[in-house]
Amino acid sequence: MRIECCYCGVRSSEEFSYLGDAAPVRPDEILSGQTQDDTVCQRWHDYVYLRDNPAGPHRELWQHVSGCRAWLVVTRNTRTHEIMRVEIARDVALARSK
Amino acid sequence: MRYSIFTLIGQALRGNTGWRPVWRDADLKPAYDVVIVGGGGHGLATAFYLAKEHGITNVAVLEKGYLGSGNVGRNTTIIRSNYLLAASIPFYEWSMKLWEGLEQDLNYNAMVSQRGVINLYHSDAQRDAYARRGNAMRLNGVDAELLDRGQIRTMLPYLDFDNARFPIQGGLMQRRGGTVRHDAVAWGYARGASDRGVDLVQHCEVTGIRIERGRVLGVETSKGFVRAGKVGLACAGNSSRVAALAGLRLPIESHVLQAFVSEAVKPLIDNVVTFGAGHFYMSQSDKGGLVFGGDIDGYNSYAQRGNLPAIEDVCESGMALMPMLGRLRLLRSWGGLMDMSMDGSPIIDKTPIENLYLNAGWCYGGFKATPASGWCFAHTIARDEPHALNASFRLNRFATGHLIDEKGVGAQPNLH
Numbered sequence: 289m290r291i292e293c294c295y296c297g298v299r300s301s302e303e304f305s306y307l308g309d310a311a312p313v314r315p316d317e318i319l320s321g322q323t324q325d326d327t328v329c330q331r332w333h334d335y336v337y338l339r340d341n342p343a344g345p346h347r348e349l350w351q352h353v354s355g356c357r358a359w360l361v362v363t364r365n366t367r368t369h370e371i372m373r374v375e376i377a378r379d380v381a382l383a384r385s386k
Numbered sequence: 387m388r389y390s391i392f393t394l395i396g397q398a399l400r401g402n403t404g405w406r407p408v409w410r411d412a413d414l415k416p417a418y419d420v421v422i423v424g425g426g427g428h429g430l431a432t433a434f435y436l437a438k439e440h441g442i443t444n445v446a447v448l449e450k451g452y453l454g455s456g457n458v459g460r461n462t463t464i465i466r467s468n469y470l471l472a473a474s475i476p477f478y479e480w481s482m483k484l485w486e487g488l489e490q491d492l493n494y495n496a497m498v499s500q501r502g503v504i505n506l507y508h509s510d511a512q513r514d515a516y517a518r519r520g521n522a523m524r525l526n527g528v529d530a531e532l533l534d535r536g537q538i539r540t541m542l543p544y545l546d547f548d549n550a551r552f553p554i555q556g557g558l559m560q561r562r563g564g565t566v567r568h569d570a571v572a573w574g575y576a577r578g579a580s581d582r583g584v585d586l587v588q589h590c591e592v593t594g595i596r597i598e599r600g601r602v603l604g605v606e607t608s609k610g611f612v613r614a615g616k617v618g619l620a621c622a623g624n625s626s627r628v629a630a631l632a633g634l635r636l637p638i639e640s641h642v643l644q645a646f647v648s649e650a651v652k653p654l655i656d657n658v659v660t661f662g663a664g665h666f667y668m669s670q671s672d673k674g675g676l677v678f679g680g681d682i683d684g685y686n687s688y689a690q691r692g693n694l695p696a697i698e699d700v701c702e703s704g705m706a707l708m709p710m711l712g713r714l715r716l717l718r719s720w721g722g723l724m725d726m727s728m729d730g731s732p733i734i735d736k737t738p739i740e741n742l743y744l745n746a747g748w749c750y751g752g753f754k755a756t757p758a759s760g761w762c763f764a765h766t767i768a769r770d771e772p773h774a775l776n777a778s779f780r781l782n783r784f785a786t787g788h789l790i791d792e793k794g795v796g797a798q799p800n801l802h
Contacts, residue, residue, distance in 0.1 A: 289693050302695045306685045306800060308639065329785070336797050337637040337728045337784040341626035343688040366640070366688045 431760020
């Protein structure tokens, strides 16, 4: 598998480390032992543990640790390992916060 | 047909013309008491124990491919019960006990070989960790022996004991661990279930799960609708996809794990040996090939094949452990889908949907668990409540905080 890093060009997947699904969004609320709100607990549970785990296109976070160290959002087909799109994670996060 | 020395001699005299198929390839009926989705090791074992232990024989096992086409035929055949945590040890030890009586139970030769599993340690800290694990095992009545360097050298003289970075200091051994002929496990359970009246239906893909007012009515399949009193899911790497048909999201990611076999050589490795400084495990099959494996590739995959970096990593670990491996050629490598759970432990439980049951999250340790998994899942389905042995493997443990994280790496499935 080769990933086209937005800064470094096409590089072997060995240079990257994998975090996982890019879809889960960290909840805004802080969770503590005192948290009473069940929906907050549920949101954190879903964020930390639950995944769609699709067979097909999957948006996922990779970091180019042996290169520019940028975080990337890679769209990859989990059935074929074909890499369909690479975006800079920061741009994705900024676009989401708009 | 019951197998014995007399049927063997009888068939030999008749030129082996009287053997019958091991199990019945059944047609789908319109309704069953229990439908098991997934005709792999765990699904077949579940059907067998439903019939044997609970007398429930109006059961169908639906398999989208051919029987045993998934991980039960792709693993490295190792069985062991050398776990650390209180939730895991009794469960895996029950599996080991079922392995020990399996062939008599099934009247089928699964080539259960208790050749011993040795986990090598390479540092003082690792020795202490293994001593702790061994003690935990012995407290639970499981056999474990801490061996020193000299004892290991007597057994495995060809390992690289004086490796500059990872010298071998000793190992933790479970003598009752070993290997089992993996395909025969599927065939044996299939035969046992089929003989007791269970319908094994191949090339029958489940395409939907019909639910009304929070209760399962049956499953839609490529061969039509089947009404079911209860539905059990044992879909391994495809668990998330099948559970999604019932609207469930699981704490699971599917990853690819590769396994390898070398060209055949004369008897060389008596035991199962694991390298403690990397992730590498090895044994020798009865055909002579060295069977080995290591880490998962590390990214979500449904491809049933992996990439070269993982192959290189496994081979490097093998060379660091046993330099003479470099003279062997790799015969084949292949991949399977691992249902990697968020804490590295499995789920055998009811679901929020009435009469729908889940068996998933086996990571890359499902084969050794096959008998106990089927046994506990059958109990959970038949009694509508978990057995004490799987009472910790709940689906809601991620919400309640009762995680079973053997490796202690947290909610990062590719590190378990």
